[in-house]
Amino acid sequence: MRFASLASGSKGNCLVVEAGATRVLLDCGLAPRETERRLARLGLTPAELSAIVVTHEHEDHAGHAFAFAALHAVPLCLSYGTRAALEEAGKTNAAAEVRLIDGRSAQALDGLELRPFTVPHDAREPVQFVFSDGASRLGVLTDIGASTAHVEATLSGCDALVLECNHDLPLLWGGGYPKWLKERIAGPFGHLDNGASERLLGALDRTRLQHVVCAHLSEQNNRPDLARAALARALGCDPDWVGVATQDEGFGWRELR
Numbered sequence: 047m048r049f050a051s052l053a054s055g056s057k058g059n060c061l062v063v064e065a066g067a068t069r070v071l072l073d074c075g076l077a078p079r080e081t082e083r084r085l086a087r088l089g090l091t092p093a094e095l096s097a098i099v100v101t102h103e104h105e106d107h108a109g110h111a112f113a114f115a116a117l118h119a120v121p122l123c124l125s126y127g128t129r130a131a132l133e134e135a136g137k138t139n140a141a142a143e144v145r146l147i148d149g150r151s152a153q154a155l156d157g158l159e160l161r162p163f164t165v166p167h168d169a170r171e172p173v174q175f176v177f178s179d180g181a182s183r184l185g186v187l188t189d190i191g192a193s194t195a196h197v198e199a200t201l202s203g204c205d206a207l208v209l210e211c212n213h214d215l216p217l218l219w220g221g222g223y224p225k226w227l228k229e230r231i232a233g234p235f236g237h238l239d240n241g242a243s244e245r246l247l248g249a250l251d252r253t254r255l256q257h258v259v260c261a262h263l264s265e266q267n268n269r270p271d272l273a274r275a276a277l278a279r280a281l282g283c284d285p286d287w288v289g290v291a292t293q294d295e296g297f298g299w300r301e302l303r
Contacts, residue, residue: 047158047179049206051296052076052084054188054261059107060296061186061208062088065179068157071098071120072175072186074111081114088299092118096156097145100124102172102189103131116141123147123155125162127171149173163200165190168235176200182302183254184208188262191235193246202251205302208291209247211260211273212237218267231267240268240276247280255281257300259289 052060058075062085069090074081082092098115100108100122108124112132115122116139123145124132132138147153149171152161159180162173167189174197177184185204187197201207218228218239230236238246247258258281260273270292274285281288291297 047177047182047184048299048301049177049184049208050088050299051208051259051261051291052081052088053293053296054291055263055265055293056106057293058109059188059262060084062090063158063177063184065177066157068096068155069094070155070158070160070177071095073101073107074098074114075106075109077110078114078117081110084296092120095120096158097121097123099147099160099175100128101174102167102169103128103135103137104169104189107189108132109137112137112139112142115139115143119143121145123153123160125149125171125173128169131170147173161200163196165197166192166194166235168230176204182206184302186261187246188212190238191233193238193242193249198246198249203254204250205254206257206259206300207247207250207255208259208261209243209277210238210262211240211243211268211276212262213239213264213267214269214272215239215241217269217272218264221267223266231264237262237264240273243273244276244280247277252281256302257289258287259291259297259300261291263290263292265293
């Protein structure tokens with residue numbers, strides 16, 4: 047199994063997970079042409095995708111999901127609440143094939159198992175995912191306001207983690223955002239700061255980890271060196287070992303062995 051990011055941040059998120067001939071696009075927050083261009087950068091075409099899986103309805107994660115799914119005839123998997131929210135926002139497309147997922151039940155998709163898990167975030171029915179090919183497990187956690195025992199139990203023992211490090215609290219509170227937005231971001235249904243991500247990682251069983259990647263960094267309220275240092279403290283490793291998913295580049299293929 048291997049995985050790579052097309053983009054990560056408030057301007058759009060897309061992650062690819064591959065096991066054999068099965069390839070899943072997790073979230074679709076970039077315009078179709080840009081998604082095609084970044085897939086090509088990884089050596090992929092839309093026709094090679096088995097499905098698009100959406101975590102929640104926010105624009106940077108699902109803004110182009112229905113359009114891309116309809117354009118390339120790729121099945122779209124999302125929760126009941128996410129579909130309802132996108133319908134209300136006028137973001138659906140009747141030509142797209144929709145498969146509804148239950149946030150409490152694992153589902154098989156060819157060579158991959160998708161295990162959704164519920165998270166506290168200000169969306170209708172948000173989920174995050176653990177992917178498995180039967181030998182390795184990749185946990186992806188972005189867009190969560192606070193960790194829970196359920197989240198930590200689900201992510202313990204993974205072989206790789208893509209973990210939100212959205213903001214540095216001093217940078218957020220000292221920055222130019224309006225007070226209401228700062229409170230939303232730092233609130234229990236917003237996003238994880240570096241310290242919260244460090245504590246979450248420290249609470250997990252980390253014995254199998256081959257890769258850890260900081261994701262969904264705010265371009266205004268965080269810095270890669272701060273996020274890396276926080277997760278490195280939890281891991282007891284050199285900060286350079288910790289990867290960073292960026293808005294413009296995402297990150298290249300990482301393999302699980």
